[in-house]
Amino acid sequence: MEKSLNWREFVITRLIKASGYSAILFVALIFFFLVREGIPTFWKAEIASLFSIRWYPIEEYYGILPLITGSLIVTIGATLVAVPFGIGTAVYISEIAPRWMREILKPLVELLGGLPSVVLGFLGILLLSPFLRVFLDLPTGLTALTGSLLLGGIAVPTVVSVAEDALDAVPRAYREGAWALGATRWQTIWRVTFPAARSGVLTAIMLGVGRAIGETMTVMMVTGNAPVLALKLGSLFSPVRTMTATIAAEMGEVASGSTHYHVLFFIGMVLFLISMGVNIAASSVVFRAKKRAERILS
């Protein structure tokens, strides 16, 4: 009996260890595959054409700048929606709401997170885009803004649940200490709880941004997919084409090994690098904040 327990312990530990390492392995393999399929872009397509402003792959126009700006403007818009709403909801759930309210709100938010994005896309086409067209007097309702609002909605549950966990993890003694010093509720939240949970809240924002930049189905349905360079604020109110929608719409019919195929993988690589950049930036901020906190405490 003793022996079999040891044997079991050994296998289980190894399995857990292997699944831990597998995450690293998979990321490395995916990146390797992206690079292997994406790098040939540099000798197959002309570099000048790659950084031009027209994307029309069936006639060999491979300008990816409109796609990058399209993704960025939609993501920035979505972040502006998701962060205030998400953090606000998290603060309300964890700090202000009475217990019964919390019991209702938390599962509801999680349910929202489970909504398939294609369903939101449908709502976007049938309700949101006609409404925005009439309300803002735009030529069409299929715009970057429509995509941003829906993506914001998709990212909110992610932000809420992670930020709420972080706020919840702040020891009760911190708040009681603040109250004992005569701080109001708002002062406690803003000056004590929030800074204490900062790294978790930053992670929440980062995950929300990651969710928004990688989302495909909804943006493909509601942003109009016109590859126009989006540099001005006004571009928010016109159609854009994102990197994810481009890959999804075109990968299905592209001839394997063609220039177009490699360019699509190149776009995937750019997307991967952008989300890696977001991750690194966020974790370096968290790291610096932690170091400062240690200095102050010591």
Next chain:
Amino acid sequence: MNRFLLLAITILALVFSASCGPTSSEEAASDSPSTYIENKGSDTIVNLALAWAERYQAEHPEIRISVTGGGSGTGIASLINGTVDLANASRQIKEEEIANAKANGIEPVEHIISRDAIAVIVNPENPVNELTLKQISDIYSGKITNWSEVGGEDRPIVRLSRETNSGTHVYFLETVLRLGDSEDKTLFSMDTLLLPSSEGIIAEVRQNPNAIGYDGLGYVPKDLKMIAIAEQAGGAYVLPSIATVNDKTYAIARDLYMYTDGEPTGIVKDYLDWILASEAQEIVAELGFVPVIIE
């Protein structure tokens, strides 16, 4: 105890998989080439091909027909690779595809199985009823940007198109934007909205009076307005319909094809003969395409 259970399950699984072996190979035997037709290609034709296959299988229960979409290029590529019996295409096979096929020992033979027309559609609130091909070309290339330039209200024009991988997109580009001139390098205006499906175009045209779109005649719902088109300025404006496509007066119409490897034989020949007879061509009309024979 646990280990015994595990052992028992393993043995059961082994026995089960062993007993499954022969049955699955029997199923495979019934898929033998003499009763099975593989049909693949154009997304424009896929609904029609499915309807045909369904009716034909109901009449000939011994035949099995598998229909998949994926685009004209995909269908022809599969024919070249020898994986399909019938390739559906909404365009004629290209020279280089014929060359590839011959290199593979495949001899593509063309069959016109029905006709298709592209309707240009606008919102019913839009007062514009007729346009020339040149005007539509100028609208899509971005030379005309306001409906007032073609006799409508003072509204911006929102151009809708299918995605670039759609056969309809390419056909529209060649026939309308470039007016059939293969030297012409006109492109869609950059702000043309590229929508992934027919439904997307129809939904937007239905609710947006600024929009102009195009789609296969078979897919246009009754509540949208089709534009009458003149091939030349000063020519007669013609609305798309079965009659106008067949007498070739409507400008944006094309033939739809099926390709076989060599002259068809056996069950593929029977199926193609059935497709070109009146019963199958009635289905063509029901789906909004244009039959190849008129009775």
